[in-house]
Amino acid sequence: MARYIIRRLLWGVGLLIIVSAATFVMFRVFPTADPAKLRAGRLQDHRVIAAIRHDLGLDKPILTQFWIYMKGIFLHFDLGYSYYSTAPVKTLILNRLSATVSLVLGGAVVWLGSGLAVGIISARKPRSRLDRFSMGGALVLVSAPEYWLGLLALFAFASDIGKVKIFPGSGSYVGLTSDPVKWFTSLILPWLVVAASNAAVYARLMRSSLIETMSEDYIRTARAKGLSERRVVLRHGARGAINPILTILGLDIGVLLGSAILVETVFDIPGIGRLNYDAITHSDFPIVQGTVLIAALFIVVANIVVDIAYAYLDPRVRYS
């Protein structure tokens, strides 16, 4: 077990090193635009640009630049400074972390709860009218762009511009520590929107997983013991069917923490995604670069956590 964990951790670190190198290529080698000119903003004077080029180390050979960059990330967790506001990217991202985590974890609770419930109900009576209706609805939700759903939700329910003014609208987010009630109400619509497409995916997964599990021998045994159908489905069937879904949940949360850009943009939630969006409109490369790295970090960590949890639950994995 220890060897397995060490191997996974080492490859995780390796992945982060490669992703860091890839972002260096993406933002220092790929662009035709000169970062020094972007940094200079309106002061497009060649002496200013030369000074900036020296400050950013852009006048050094590319390999030296690469070395300084990698050393900064891995020894000091230094992601550079914003071109636009000169604030350190690390601080900017850390300040925005709580909003993103609030959005994603709250959304995950909603989509897991609703997705599993719908999946179980559908799997109980496959091909029934209820099943067809919920699976059809799920497919519509999977197909709808989430930012569009967000706009529709605001159009219908936002307290400022909505037709039925129930929930706080765009830009109403406040931190959990400053006002827990406002935090909760401001996140209701974003949670529902984030959860919509995921709930649909989970409902489909849970349905097919449970249908498969219900044909296992141990379910027949449970029935033969005379357990109630409710107990058979929930305690025996659903428990067996849920394992693959929890694996996917870990990975989905990891992905979404780094890429909740669309919902954060529509609802104007000051999270990492919104930071990324704003940075793009200013061509603020260090911030965009930082958000790519943080997204990769979330995914790598989520993968390792899921793999280790899985190896712990299923000994066969460790030796393969």
Add this chain to the structure above:
Amino acid sequence: MSIGGAEVLPSGGGGLEFLDMGGDIAAQSPLQLFWRRFRQDRVALASGGFIIFLIVLAIAAPLVVKGLGLPSPYTENPNLTDSFGSPLGPTAAHPFGVDQLGEDVMSRVIYGTRVSLEVGILGTGIAAVIGVVLGLIAGFYRGWVDTLLSRFTDVVLSIPILVLGLGIGAACAVRGCLKGSIQPGLGEILFIIALANWTYMYRIVRGLVLSLREREFVDASRALGASDARIMFREILPNLVAPIIVYSSLLIPSNILLEAALSFLGVGVRPPTASWGQMIASATPIFNTAWWYMAFPGIALLLTVLAFNLLGDGLQDALNPRTTR
């Protein structure tokens, strides 16, 4: 099985007449079997019909727009906005209303089909070809090629595709990338899709090839002196047609959504080219008054993606009858 001589083999179909007892038991090709199952699935058939309609619409967009008596999608008409600059809603002349520039929304929605289908079909096609070829090579040769390619997919998959797209979009936003060879717009989106999406196809194909390469027909082919390339592309590849089709059909809708999302965030297709995502983005500041500008591109996007998802589900059922639905 040993075969005595050529004369005992039935020539053509004629020698097998003794098997043909009931009359119409004819061998069916996989394609016929597939079609027999697929045409039972009315939802998938309807989705396929809708997609064909979209393809025709995309190709014939100028004719359709002219036929409906709509202005071209690039015709700006300031007379169609009120004195505050707010666009006018749906009327007989402009069934979907107009946008802030006085451009006809219906006409732009029709032209938007082009971008979505180009990205969906072309982007997925490129990604699928790369993934299939590399997956064949990795699964067939194994060893260091496989290790290298598989590790590379780990790297690509550790960046969310939206974040990767935004990163490349941002890096290339000012005067393009690689000395201007990648310019913002459709080409850049195809590049992003190809870069990220081949990995999914690669993993599936590689896994299947790893098991297929151990089968007898591969040994037989090698014994007959077939080259590696022939074994990979003529012997193994035909066995992968079903999963490749199913998986491609499920990648298409996600790529259409990706393009729309990137365009919505301002790093994809840029105006004046009509893209549904970009239309929703420019509708965002005024969506509470000009609901039509937000609604119609969104509905078009939803229906298109839904049709591809339904078709993909139908293909999966028809090509893989073991799946329980």
